[in-house]
Amino acid sequence: MTSSNLIPRIHFAALPTPIEPLPRLHAALASETGGRCPNLFMKRDDLTGLALGGNKTRKLEFVLAEALANGARTLITVGAAQSNHCRQTAALAARAGLDCILVLSGEPEEHPSGNLLLDMLFGAEIVWTSRDDREAALQRTFAAAWDSGRRPYLIPLGASNALGALAYEAAFREFLSQNTPVDWMVVASSSGGTQAGLALGARLANWPGRVLGISIDEPEDVLAGIVVAYANQAAERMKANARLTPEEIHVNADYLGEGYGIAGAPERESMRMFARQEGVLLDPVYTGRAAAGMIDLIRKGFFQPDERILFWHTGGTPALFSNRYSAELI
Ligand SMILES: *Cc1c(COP(=O)(O)O)cnc(C)c1O
Numbered sequence: 001m002t003s004s005n006l007i008p009r010i011h012f013a014a015l016p017t018p019i020e021p022l023p024r025l026h027a028a029l030a031s032e033t034g035g036r037c038p039n040l041f042m043k044r045d046d047l048t049g050l051a052l053g054g055n056k057t058r059k060l061e062f063v064l065a066e067a068l069a070n071g072a073r074t075l076i077t078v079g080a081a082q083s084n085h086c087r088q089t090a091a092l093a094a095r096a097g098l099d100c101i102l103v104l105s106g107e108p109e110e111h112p113s114g115n116l117l118l119d120m121l122f123g124a125e126i127v128w129t130s131r132d133d134r135e136a137a138l139q140r141t142f143a144a145a146w147d148s149g150r151r152p153y154l155i156p157l158g159a160s161n162a163l164g165a166l167a168y169e170a171a172f173r174e175f176l177s178q179n180t181p182v183d184w185m186v187v188a189s190s191s192g193g194t195q196a197g198l199a200l201g202a203r204l205a206n207w208p209g210r211v212l213g214i215s216i217d218e219p220e221d222v223l224a225g226i227v228v229a230y231a232n233q234a235a236e237r238m239k240a241n242a243r244l245t246p247e248e249i250h251v252n253a254d255y256l257g258e259g260y261g262i263a264g265a266p267e268r269e270s271m272r273m274f275a276r277q278e279g280v281l282l283d284p285v286y287t288g289r290a291a292a293g294m295i296d297l298i299r300k301g302f303f304q305p306d307e308r309i310l311f312w313h314t315g316g317t318p319a320l321f322s323n324r325y326s327a328e329l330i
Contacts, residue, residue, distance in 0.1 A: 014049035051091035054315020072153035081106030114322025160193030165234035168197020188290035189213030196230035266292035283316025
């Protein structure tokens with residue numbers, strides 16, 4: 001049998017993550033929609049561990065195995081100043097006894113907060129750059145680390161590549177083993193690796209449901225193309241014959257709002273609803289946007305009332321405590 005189980009992985013995530021019903025959120029939306037709210041569940045990947053959890057924990061299990069096999073001594077990655085992926089990579093490097101260099105778009109903060117504060121607490125070296133120069137700065141940083149003998153290993157944006165997708169193929173099988181049948185999965189989709197793995201897992205299991213990615217920052221066709229590419233690289237890596245096409249990837253890009261990392265009224269509303277109905281924290285960049293999309297689709301009657309939806313919570317909690325967002329959220 002082909003499976004991502006055959007790919008080297010170092011286990012440190014707190015798995016399996018629970019699946020929980022969302023009864024009070026359901027009741028609130030049912031009363032708004034005249035009883036037309038589908039059943040709601042949540043997969044708690046905000047509880048994966050590794051410095052406050054999130055979807056990057058699963059991906060980094062596969063990434064670390066490859067980095068160590070390559071003799072890496074320094075992890076280098078890239079993201080926004082409040083990147084959850086960078087925070088988790090910094091924690092992982094500390095835990096594994098490796099150096100960490102983060103190439104961040106933005107500017108140094110006088111009083112670092114949220115994920116950036118944690119990056120510094122973990123001892124990561126930070127290279128500041130602009131959004132436009134970010135990939136080039138990453139390449140320069142990698143080359144300099146290589147030339148000075150630091151044995152760098154480069155983790156791409158969001159740890160999205162074949163390995164990141166393989167981690168979510170495994171996560172999909174974890175979901176199946178939990179015997180909570182659902183018709184839809186709704187997940188925040190940005191660099192695409194998470195959705196790629198879930199879509200691949202769904203296809204390999206002949207799962208009858210649908211994985212709906214709520215785009216955080218890309219148009220539909222661009223994101224679907226990225227998701228397919230990672231899914232197929234992952235399939236190849238695990239020697240599965242399956243190949244996905246963009247037509248079978250479900251992406252909704254109606255909720256981009258004012259752009260990446262700008263929390264608007266929909267994000268604030270969904271964060272408040274999850275907090276006040278369920279005592280659950282969403283984040284302003286990813287899960288707040290994905291939940292806002294899901295809630296809007298429920299209100300519009302996109303789902304059938306007898307369907308079951310799993311909201312795949314991907315983490316991001318530390319961004320709540322960043323100066324960038326905290327003032328706008330309440
Ligand atoms: C990175 C991230 C995502 C997006 O996952 P991708 O695999 O990049 O699409 C969603 N939610 C949170 C909290 C994240 O940090």
